Amino acid sequence: MGDQLNASHSWYQHKNDSVLYVIAELQQETNYVKHHIQKIAAFFLSMQAFADALQSAGHHVLHLKLEDTAHYADLPDLLLQLCARFNIECFEHQRPDEYRLLSQIQNINFQTHKLDYKCVDTEHFILPFDDINHYFKQDKATRLEGFYRKMRQQHNIMMTGDQPLGGQWNFDADNRNKLKKTDLPNIPAPLVFENDVSNLKARLKKHNIEHFGEISDTLLWPITRKQSLELLDYFCEHGLPLFGKFQDAMTGMSDYSWSLYHSRLSFSMNAKIISPMQVINRAINEFESRPDEISLAQIEGFVRQIIGWREFVRGMYWANMPSYSGLNSLNATHDLPEYFWSGKTKMNCMQKSLSQSLDHAYAHHIQRLMVIGNFCLLAGIDPDQVDQWYLGVYIDAIEWVEMPNTRGMSQFADGGLIASKPYTASGAYVNRMSDYCSGCHYSVKEKTGESACPFNSLYWHFMNHHKERFSKNPRIGMVYRNLEKMDSQLKQQTMERAEWILENLGSL
Ligand SMILES: Cc1cc2nc3c(=O)[nH]c(=O)nc-3n(C[C@H](O)[C@H](O)[C@H](O)COP(=O)(O)OP(=O)(O)OC[C@H]3O[C@@H](n4cnc5c(N)ncnc54)[C@H](O)[C@@H]3O)c2cc1C
């Protein structure tokens, strides 16, 4: 599979002439949603590089391209026909991380084809698959913090005895700075690669592979372990010292607005080119060797994302699939507006975040959560459409990580299994964390009238609409007290403005 490019897997530690490794480009993998062209390119080029590396290490590899697999109906058809062609006695595979693919393989009746069958671990995640059910139960709300602490204790990561290094588990409160104008010249230029895609682009065209988004003749994302490790080194040197501090910050005023202090390692990790432990250990070494430049808050913020959030969402995914994929607890039904595919909207925060996603197949976490996701949540967009967009557009989007983040954390469609409250915010939040509002067609200070920021009225409308569900939630009780206190005429005009917006989402 394209997301199983783990050269350290025990499979590859010894050469065995009777083993044939198969790696295949399949139309079913390009077509299950419409994908950003950079995402397709990153996976296909990485698969090519991986197949070449295995071959050079002396393994037998069959790397099938789109042209070789076009006549197979799907993955099971391909596997069974290859087993017959090569007189295979035992079919062994690494456990897919997507429910869709696991079901496809598990539905093959290997016995009737006289094949031995074995499914092995991918040896990638920090939490072994079989331990997921110790931490996560179906339909049970689970919070990150408890899981994160246990993971740190169990793996002895930044611990002093059984206590967290520095006496505090979580430095999130220190990680909410805005970028000031004077900070902008110091933002590091992103390390980008120049992987040739001209041949691949021609092949995608030849096979009529649908895609969207921009790509030049080169792909800037890392496709090999060497490039991924270079990116990791570069991040540790240039990004880590201010990673936590500016983790939630957004700007539209730098050439490097799209990358800021983020690692951009998610593709390399999700394709398993490098492992989460490798990333964490490298970052901790950097922290230990530069104590004057990298504070505990920076490294803790980074480690929490990987040993915490990344492992956590995977646990929630597997504990709750397949029912999770159909959840829509807020009954959201609106269509995704057209500007998600063009970036053309007068809302500056959305324009910047969407255009960046279409240009680079990447947006950083707060853009995904508090701009684009927040908009979809407030606007009541159907979570199926939101999921499909996120799954298609981002370089790192694989369902096990995309869906709990999108449907769960961002859209609250799981009714709070992942998040204790909906991640909603008015324009004031965007204004606090970015410089987007100063260049916007809309006024962030206004709730009513044609020039009022759409996030403002939508926010109050959302809260009012879902009052019964959320007013008793202690984390947002304050919002309802403010809503009660709102001048009745202002409240009515705010609701009217929101209703107009909801009927005219495409025209914003
Ligand atoms: C609506 C929404 C959809 C998302 N979809 C995806 C997705 O499809 N694939 C994906 O990998 N991440 C997803 N994320 C999580 C996060 O936004 C990305 O992991 C991150 O932006 C990737 O960029 P980076 O490597 O520069 O991350 P950094 O900011 O440098 O963070 C370091 C690493 O931490 C991990 N991480 C951080 N936050 C999360 C999180 N919430 N869940 C899982 N891992 C996390 C990632 O592996 C990331 O590479 C989503 C978040 C939201 C709110």
Ligand code: SF4
């Ligand atoms: S004013 Fe509103 S729409 Fe415009 S950038 Fe700010 S938050 Fe976004």
